[in-house]
Amino acid sequence: MDLNYGPEYDEFREEVRLFITENEGVNLGGSLRSSERIDWQQKLIDHGYFARSTPKEYGGYGGDMDIIKSRIIAEEFAKSPIPKPMGGQGIQMLVPTLLELGSEEQKQTYVKPTLRGEIIWCQGYSEPNSGSDLASLQTKGELDGDEWVINGQKTWTSTAKFAQMCFCLVRTEPDAPKHQGISYLLIPMDSPGIEIRPIMQMTGTADFNEVFFTDVRIPATNIVGKRGEGWKVANATLAYERGSLADPNVMMNRMYALIDLMKSETIDGERVIDKPAFRDRLLRIQGRVLALQSNSLRILSSQINKEQDVTLARFILKLQGTELRHDLEGLAIDAMGELGTLYENSPLLRDSGSWQMHYMYFLGLIIGGGTSQIQKNIISERGLGMPKEPKVQEA
Amino acid sequence: MDLNYGPEYDEFREEVRLFITENEGVNLGGSLRSSERIDWQQKLIDHGYFARSTPKEYGGYGGDMDIIKSRIIAEEFAKSPIPKPMGGQGIQMLVPTLLELGSEEQKQTYVKPTLRGEIIWCQGYSEPNSGSDLASLQTKGELDGDEWVINGQKTWTSTAKFAQMCFCLVRTEPDAPKHQGISYLLIPMDSPGIEIRPIMQMTGTADFNEVFFTDVRIPATNIVGKRGEGWKVANATLAYERGSLADPNVMMNRMYALIDLMKSETIDGERVIDKPAFRDRLLRIQGRVLALQSNSLRILSSQINKEQDVTLARFILKLQGTELRHDLEGLAIDAMGELGTLYENSPLLRDSGSWQMHYMYFLGLIIGGGTSQIQKNIISERGLGMPKEPKVQEA
C-alpha cells in the first residue's frame, strides 16, 4: 500500500498550481462556443491539462497516459474557481470511441474540433420504447445510394439544442438478431428533417430532448465500425458513462458542504448539527461516503497497476454513488426543514437551491444510464456470476 | 368509526376478569398432556373462552362466532399470568380444516380430543426440496388395498416429537399436474416406519424436525377431501398461518418492554433512552408498531363488518409484522450493547435472553411460512393485480 505519488508528482502539482494562479482571472464569456472558450480549451491542451494522452496528430497533447497526473489536474482544478476543461458526451464518449474504432478520416475530422469545443455532440441512444431494453431500438437507417436515410425518434438526448453532431444508434439490419442489427452513425444536427423538442423535467429545467428524424440523409461513410456492429461500438463507452455519474471527489465536497450547512442552520437557536438525531444521520452518510472514497482509490490504483482486479468495485459505483448522493442531498433538505423546500429564486433560498436540485437530479441519475434495477442485474450476473433472466415462453 | 364494543361487551369483560381472578392459582404441571392441562382446556371450553364457536357435538362451546368476545378473552388472558388456552397447528389449522372439509367420522374422531389437548398434531408440508415451491413435494402415497403406503421425507415439522398425529401433504397421483396430484392425509405418529430427527437451529433450540416415512401404512379412510384435492384443502389454513405470525398485541407488549429496557439500561450512567440516536430509533419503531396496530384494528373490524374489504391489509401482515419484530428485537440488543450479546444462562443476562432469542427467531419467521420474497409475490400478484412470474422456456 502506498498512497504517495512521489516527488515527480509533487513537482507536477506545483506546476499546475502555478498555471492556475497565473490564469485565475480568465473569463470565457457566456456562450458555449465562444472564441475565448475555444482558446482556453486549446491552452489547456497545450499545457497537457486536457486531452493529455490523445495523440498530437488528432489535436491532443500527445503525452503518456498518466492517471496520477490526470488526478492531480482534476484535484487542483476542482479546488480553484478557474474554468474546468469542457466535458460532455462528445469528449467523454465519442472521442475515445473514435480513437479506438473510428476510421482515420473520422479521427482527423472530428477529434480535434471536439476537444477544442468547436463541435458539441449529443448522444442518440434511448428511444421512447427502448429504455432499459436499449437494444430493442427501432430508429431506422436505410442505405440509399451513398447516403443513409434515417427515420425515427430518440429521447433523453442531452445537449441536443447546442450540438452540431449526434452519435446515434440506428437499426440498419432489420432482419438480424436485435443486438446485431444496429449501426453507430454520426449525424450532423443541421441536417434537414431533424426536429428537437425539449423534455421539461421535475427539476424545472429541460436538460434532455426528444429528437425526431424524418428522412434525414447523411453520407454513407458516417458510420463507425461496420454495419450491424453498432452495439459493440457503443458498449465500451456506455460502461464509461456509468462510472462517471458518481465522482467521489464531488461527493466529498458535497459532504463538507452538508456539514457546513448543518453547522449554520439552526432550530430554536440550536445548530442542526447539535441535534443528535440529525447528526447521527450525517455520520451514517459520512461513513458511506468514506467507504466509496476508499473504493475509488482502489479503482484509481487499478488504472496504474493493471494487474489489480476491481471488476466488482467498478460495477457497484453507479448504484452506490447515485443512491448515496440522493440520500445526502435529502438529508440537507431535512436539516433545513421548511427552508429546505425553497427553490428557484425564492427569498431565503440556501446555496442557490442546489440541495433540492441535486436531490431530484440524482433521483434522475438513479434511473438514467441504467436504472438501479439494471445495475443490480449487472452486479449479480457479471459481478457474482448469477444466471441471466431466463427466456420467457411466449404466452 | 366506533371503537366501543358496547355495554354487553363490558359485562362480558367483567365476567372474563372474574374467571381469571378465580383461577389465578391454577397449576398445570409440567407435561404437555397432563390431566391438569386437559382439565383446564375443558374448563375453558365449558366457559366459552376457547373453541367458542365450535359446535358442541364436536367438543366445542357451541356459541356464535363473536370476534369481539374472542378479542376480549385474548386481551384479558394476555394481561394476566393465567395459563393461555393451548394453541398449536392442530388447533389453529387442522380443526378448522376438518370442520370445513372433513368427513363426519373425522370430525367425531379428532376435533374434541384435539381441542382438549389430548391429541397434539404436527404439520407435514415442507420437504427438503420443496420449500417456497411447496407444490413440488415428492413424499409418495400409494393405495395398497385399504391402506395408504407412505414413503418420503418431511422437514420443518414442529412439535413432531410430542405429536400423536400428523396432517400431511402427500403425492398420491404422480401423473397429474403438480397442484392436482396431492392428497391431505392424517397419519398416526406411532405408525411403524416413522423416524424423527430434530433440526438444531441458530437459536440453540430444536423447534423443528425432519420426519422420515418408510413404508408407513395408514387406513385408506385417513384422507381429508378427495384424492388429488390436498392442495386445495391445505390452502385455506396456510393463509391462516401466515396471519398469525405477527400478532400486534404481542408487538405492543414487546415495544413497552423495549421502552422499559431502554429506561433501565445505562451507558456511563446515562440511560440509553436519553441518548437521542437510540431514542430516535425507538420512536421510528414505535411509529411502525402503531401503524400496524391500527391496521389490525381494521382487520378486526372487517371480521365483524363483513362488507369491509381488507385484502391488502391482510396480505401485508406477515411481511410487515415479522420484519418489524426482527428490527424491534435488534434495537433492544443494540441498546444493551455488549450485554445484548449474552445468551443462554449467562451471568448478567437480561430478560432470560429473550431479545436475542426473538431477534433470531423472527429472522426464522421472516423465512418460514412463506419467505418475505414469496410474500412480496403474493402482495404484488394478488393484492395489486400484477402478473405472475412468466413461465420459463426449458433451456
Add this chain to the structure above:
Amino acid sequence: MYFGLSEEQQSLENSIKRYLEDNASLDTIKAVAGGDKETAEKVHQGLIDLGISSLLVPEKYGGLELDMLFASVVSGALGSGTAPVPFTGTYVMAPLALSLAGSEVQKDYWLPKIAGGERIIGIGLSEFVGAREDTAISFSNDTLSGRALFIIDGKNADAFILSDKAGQLFIIDADDSGLTKIELTTVDKTRESMELVLKKVKTEILPGSEKNQDVINKVIDAGRLMLSADSLGASQVMLDKAVAYSLERKQFGRQIGSFQAVKHMCAEMAAELEPCHAMVWHTAHCFDHIPEEARLMACHTKAHVSEVGKQVSRTAIEVHGGMGFTEELGLHYWFKRIGLNRQLLGSPELVREEAAKIQNFDQSPPESQRTKEAGNPLLV
C-alpha cells in the same frame, strides 16, 4: 365496533375525488403551477361548494360541524389530486383555533365567513414548532412584532393566526400597515408559501389560548394529521400510477410489471402504505373521541407517513423510469407535495422528538415488569 369510514365519509371522499378528476386534471395543475390564478380560484370555489370550507365550523356558525375523520378524508382526497387550493390552514386549523379559543365576538365574526368560503385565514405556527433563522413573534401593547415563516394558506388571506413562543394565539388583519408579506417559492407549486414581517401590527389574542398551550397543541395536532392525510392520498396515487404504468410499459418483450424486481418494489410500497390508511383514521378517531391519545398518535402519524411517503414517492418515480422524471407525466407534483408536507409543522426527527417528550421518556422510570417471554412459542 366499526373501524373504517362511514358511508357519508366515503361518499364525500368520492365526490371530492370525482370533482378533482373532472376539474383539476393534470393539465389544470400544470396551468396553476404556471401561474393561472383564475383557474385555481375556480377549483377552490367548486370545492367550497362541496363543503370543504364549512366542514369543521360548528352548526351555529353556519358550518357542517363534522369531525376530524371527515376532515382527514377530505385532506386525503385533496392530496390524491394535488389540489391547488388552501385547506389545512384556513379550513382546519383556523376554525379549530377560533372554536377552541376565540371570544364570542371573534367566533361570530370569523366562523360564518370561513364556513361560507368568504374569508381565508393563513396560519403561521412554524416558530412555535421550531424557529428557523432568528424568527420569532412577540406580543406587547396589543401589537405583534417579528417574523414568521411558511405561513400555511397565506396567499390571498384576509387575516393570519400567529403564535408567540409561549404558544398563545393571535389574529391579525392582512391589511395592517405594519405587515409585509414576502412570497416564498417552494418546490411545490400547487400551494403557496409566505414569510411575514411584522412591525407593531395591531392584534387580538384568542383569549382561550392565553397562558394555555392546550389549544395550540390541538391545532398543531390537527394540522399534522391533515398533512399526513394529504401525503398519504398523494402517495397512494403514486403507487397506483406505478402499478398501472408497469402493466402498460413493455421492455425486453414483457410488461415491466412482470419483472420480480418491479413487482417487489410495488409490493414494498403497498406494504408500507396500507397500514398508514388505518393509522390516519385511527389518529382522527383519537382526536375526536380519545383525546388523551391524540397528540402521540398525531406526532407518530406525521413522522411515519412522511417517511413512508418519501420512500414511496421516490420508488414510484423509479418504477416509471425516465418518464417518472418528466414534467409531461407530472409525477413530480405528487413527489413535491409529499416533500413539502414532510417539512411543514415539523420534519420527522423533530416530531418524533416531540413524541418522546409526550411520553415523558426523559423523566419516567421503567413502568412495568418486563415480559419474561422466551423459549418455544410454537405451542402457545
Add this chain to the structure above:
Amino acid sequence: MYFGLSEEQQSLENSIKRYLEDNASLDTIKAVAGGDKETAEKVHQGLIDLGISSLLVPEKYGGLELDMLFASVVSGALGSGTAPVPFTGTYVMAPLALSLAGSEVQKDYWLPKIAGGERIIGIGLSEFVGAREDTAISFSNDTLSGRALFIIDGKNADAFILSDKAGQLFIIDADDSGLTKIELTTVDKTRESMELVLKKVKTEILPGSEKNQDVINKVIDAGRLMLSADSLGASQVMLDKAVAYSLERKQFGRQIGSFQAVKHMCAEMAAELEPCHAMVWHTAHCFDHIPEEARLMACHTKAHVSEVGKQVSRTAIEVHGGMGFTEELGLHYWFKRIGLNRQLLGSPELVREEAAKIQNFDQSPPESQRTKEAGNPLLV
C-alpha cells in the same frame, strides 16, 4: 501509488485461509462451540506457527514487526473462518499497548512471550468506551479495584490490560488473589467473554499511558479496525455462501439464483460489501502512515462495517431459506460473530458519536464557503 494488498499480504491471507479450511472446518467449529478445548488449542497453535502472535511485536522483541494492514488481513482471514482463537486483544491490542506505553521492563518481559505465543493477555477497555451497569476500574496505592466487562481474549489469559476512566492503562496478573473471573456466555461460541471483579489487585501502570489518552485511543482504534476486518471477512463469506447456495438450490424448476429477487438481494449485499474492503485497507494504511486521519477512519469503519455486516448476515440467511436457520449449515456462526463484533468496543451509535467529537462538530463554526453548485451539470 498502489492501493491494495502486497503479495506478502495476499500470501499471508491465503495461507491463513487455507490453514483454517484444512484445520478448522465447520465441524471443528461446532466441536469447539460444544466445548472441545483441545481442538481449539490445536487450531490456535497452528495459527501461532503461521505468525499471528508475532505480527505486531517489534523485531527486537522477537516479533515480525509488521504493520496494521498485515494485521487487518489476518483478522479478515480469521473472520472468514470464524476462527475460534484469540487475536484482537492478545495479538493486536496488547502488543500495541505495551509497545506504545510499556516500560522497558514490561516490554522485555511481555513482548517476546506474546510473539512466541507463550502468553495470552486479555484486554478490558469496555468501561472506557462506555460503561454498562455500575462498572468502573479505579487505581489507588498500586492496586486496581472495580469491575470490568467483556474482556477480549480473556480466556486462559495470563494477564489483563485494563484502563481506568481517565484512559490510563494497567496490567495485572491473572492469578492475583483479589481477582475473580466470571465467564460470560454470548451468542458467539467461537470466542469467549469474561467479567472481571477486582478487589485491590496489584498492578503496574503502563507508564506511557499516564495522563495521556493517546495510547488508549490508538489501542482502541486498532481494536476497532480488527473487529471490522473480522466482520468483513465473515460477511464476505456469508455473501459467497449465499450466491453458491442460490446456484445449487432449485425451486419452481429453476435455480433460485435465477430469480430477480434473489439476484438483487445478492447484488445489494455485494454493493454494500465491496467498498468495505477498500475502507478497511485504507483505515489500516492511515493507522500506519497517516495517523492524523486514523481515529476518524477507525470509528467510521467500525460503524459502517457493522451496519453493512448486520444487513448482509441477515440477507445471506434469507437467501438460504430455512436451511440458513439451521445448526447443520452453521451459517449462524458467522451471523453471531458479526453480531458480537458489532457491540464490542462500541456499537455503531456510540462510535459514530465519537466520530462527531473527533471532528469537533460540537464546537466549530462552518469551515468553508459552501459550494454554489447548481444548474446543468451535463456539460461540465
